[in-house]
Amino acid sequence: MPKVKDKIDRPTPDDSNLEPPRRPPIGDKPDTSPAKPRFQCTQCGKVLAHQESLRRHLATVHGVDETGARLQDDQIARLRGVRAPRPSKEKLQVKAPRTKPFKSA
Numbered sequence: 001m002p003k004v005k006d007k008i009d010r011p012t013p014d015d016s017n018l019e020p021p022r023r024p025p026i027g028d029k030p031d032t033s034p035a036k037p038r039f040q041c042t043q044c045g046k047v048l049a050h051q052e053s054l055r056r057h058l059a060t061v062h063g064v065d066e067t068g069a070r071l072q073d074d075q076i077a078r079l080r081g082v083r084a085p086r087p088s089k090e091k092l093q094v095k096a097p098r099t100k101p102f103k104s105a
Contacts, residue, residue, distance in 0.1 A: 042068070055079065 039054040040047050043062045048054045058064050059071055059079040071079075 036049065038047050038049065039051050041054060041057060041062075043058070043064070046057065048057060055066065056079050058066065059076050063071055063076060065071055
């Protein structure tokens with residue numbers, strides 16, 4: 001890189017008339033992002049951001065699907081995130097013991 005011979009481009013402490021460049025305020029930019037789709041509940045009018053959220057809302061709060069048909073309890077439980085209970089330990093099959101016992105070294 002070549003060395004600068006003249007240092008007249010640099011501001012000096014005596015230059016009080018030079019102000020740093022100003023940035024425009026953040027809020028002055030127009031919103032150029034596309035409009036996000038919104039999903040509105042047909043029963044109560046609540047607006048949700050995602051279609052799956054609308055499905056979950058309709059099932060858990062109103063007990064219906066998108067068409068307005070009544071949902072069964074197992075479908076509502078699935079959308080709520082409730083899982084079926086695990087089988088008890090008595091029903092689980094016990095594995096057969098190993099043929100050779102483990103020997104420590």
